[in-house]
Amino acid sequence: MTGEAAPDEGAADGSERPAVGYALDGPVAWLTIDRPERRNALSAEVRAGLWTGVRRFRDDVDAAVLVMTAAGDRAFCAGGDLKEMATETLRVPPPDYLPQIGRNIEIDKPVIAAVNGVAYAGGFLLTQCADLVVAAEHARFAITEAKVGRGTPWAASLPYLLPPRVVMHMLLTGEPVSARRGYELGLVNEVVPADQLRAAAHDLALRVAANAPLSVRLAKQTVGLLARYPVERAYEEAERLWEPVYLSDDAQEGPRAFREGRRPVWKGR
Template identity: 60%
Template sequence: MTAVRYELRDGIAWLTIDRPEARNSLNREVRAGLFEGARRFAADDDARVLVLTGSGTKAFCAGGDLAEMSAEGLTIPPPDYVPQFGRNIQVDKPTIAAVNGAAFAGGFLLAQSCDLCVAATTATFAISEVRVGRGAPWAAPLAQMIPRRIAMELLLTGRPLTAERAYDIGFVNRLAEPDQLLAAAGELAAQIAGNAPLSVLAGKRTAGLTAELPLSAAFDEAEQLWAPVYTSGDAQEGMRAFVEKRSPVWRGQ
């Protein structure tokens, strides 16, 4: 897929929407490329973390390709229209959105679907569907990620948030100057990739438990998630490496 590039470097998979002339909008080729890239990452044992970004400086992803959608008379998008990590495609390993510009509509969806978000100081975020009469059912989890009234404002007005505002409300983890964005995202990804992989996978799953379970049930589920981590060879290796004052060698088992 020429509109989406997948590159693996030092355990980090870089998935880049490469359609800057159309603000990296989600036409058929981009959507297929994103699904393909996500599946490739999930199946790639050498890839520990995924960074999703867009080409150019103007847009991370401006959302759906309205010209294509209009030509096709699109009404309700099918469940697999755009990849939503953890909803319509299983991605157990960590994902980071590196937002280099406008993340509108489906672009906001992609940033929301990633586990973490690093944004350029010039980035903007908007749920802009209300301005063109479209829908955003994918925004259902948003009120668990940011204050409910801010989520409501985003959905009802379609007005963009600045990167700084998105950082202040907790939607963005880190800010970077535009020319340092990929370096900042790579640094965060490398920190994760250098950790014990079983602990990372269990940590990601643990963070989402209370979104679906009562707290007491979430504790019980978390104990089950972490039991095989405690009993793994990596757990013993981590302690030995600490005692021996060396870097651990993780085997993921």
Template identity: 50%
Template sequence: MLDTPVSSAYPSTDVLQLTRRGHVLVVTMNRPGQRNALNAELRGALRATFDQYDKDPEFRCAVLTGNGPAFCAGGDLKEMAETKMQVPPEDSFVILGSKGRLEKPVIAAVNGFALAGGFMLAQNCDLAVASEEARFAISEVKRGRGAPWAVPLMSMVPKRIMMELLITGDPIDARRAYEVSLVNRVVSPDQLLDAAIDMAEVIATNAPLSVWAAKQSVELATEMGESDALRASHLLYHRVYTSDDAAEGPRAFAEKRVPVWTGR
């Protein structure tokens, strides 16, 4: 399936490339000369893009990657120096949409260095596929900065791995990232985007409300504790069980055809 342009409802900017692959939105950060460092323009474009994605019924999953040899080198240090930034603005850490949390899944396709804010972007995606050449680091300690956004790592990696990442600032390679559960798959560089899109297309073929409820229940489980999350998940899935799609799935199976999901 060929890439096609997205609608004019999405931001038009040189710092992002947006393409459509069926029900999958591919978002490519496009500041290769700056290793896709997050300046104000790129942060704003990403927020606006993912806000639109979250409400666009045409898309069911998104892939985020970077153009050039780096996924994202983090915050734009030159911009920080020019603006004499001390405490970052609150929205500096809210990039995948303006609410800080999306209803739909996003897959990171990490093609090179994911440093500092770039690590944060990969961390905030729901799934991650990494190139064998990818490197991950929370490098703020090497620049006298901080990483309060890293706290959710406590539900992703063991305590000593999290401590190592935070206080050494040294990078780990893709294989190590896979071993400690930071990424779901490691592939060769030439297979990266296709592997991430293939995963996204599998998700996009599933019932949208079931995917929505599954994503919410996983997030609840990591924040609320087992008993409270279990009760809340039953409420989430009530919307799924009473939907048109809940009847369409068994009907399509009985009729030996592909389901036609409406998300209702």
């Protein structure tokens, strides 16, 4: 990772690395699942680490953008830990089983998924919850629950992101979609060689972080309005949300900086 900050140190007792690491590199926070030997599967430890990480990002005033990724080059996240599920005979997952941004936790800052390998089942869900997706050329996306008899209630919002028949095909077959096909469908924003993934995701995050923070946060909210409201109500909500931005100091700073031929100094107010 270009200029990567030192990741969190090991577990509390110093015995091993954490299952999920959090590192701040300038305005970009990196949340990294670090269990490549288990294909970064969603064990209880990984899920707890993801919850801790997204909450930390939410509350971190120095972090403008989150990049979610994973260690290794085989898997971003292969989904639930099936061995753990079999041992615990998991039935219906609780509402807080996994952080689902926009559903069971609100994060108003942008989140990017840097997909370094397969993103299956719960791993697909993590990318679904991201605002932007950068994928390595060899990455694959799949909703594999039908192959193991599990459920996908979180797929209810997928037709908002993808054409319904594409969603139906993914759900019914469990077959993977390539990174390039994901790009064609609008699921992925950028496809890059694997050795350029971190740099590409970092560059994208910096480009977002350079913009006015109030405008960025409200843009994220605006994109989701049509999924919640009829179009007429969505416009009304958008007008209400954006009024404080128009009235902010930053709304004056942008044009002033342009006139003076300098970079704007955003205050976030």
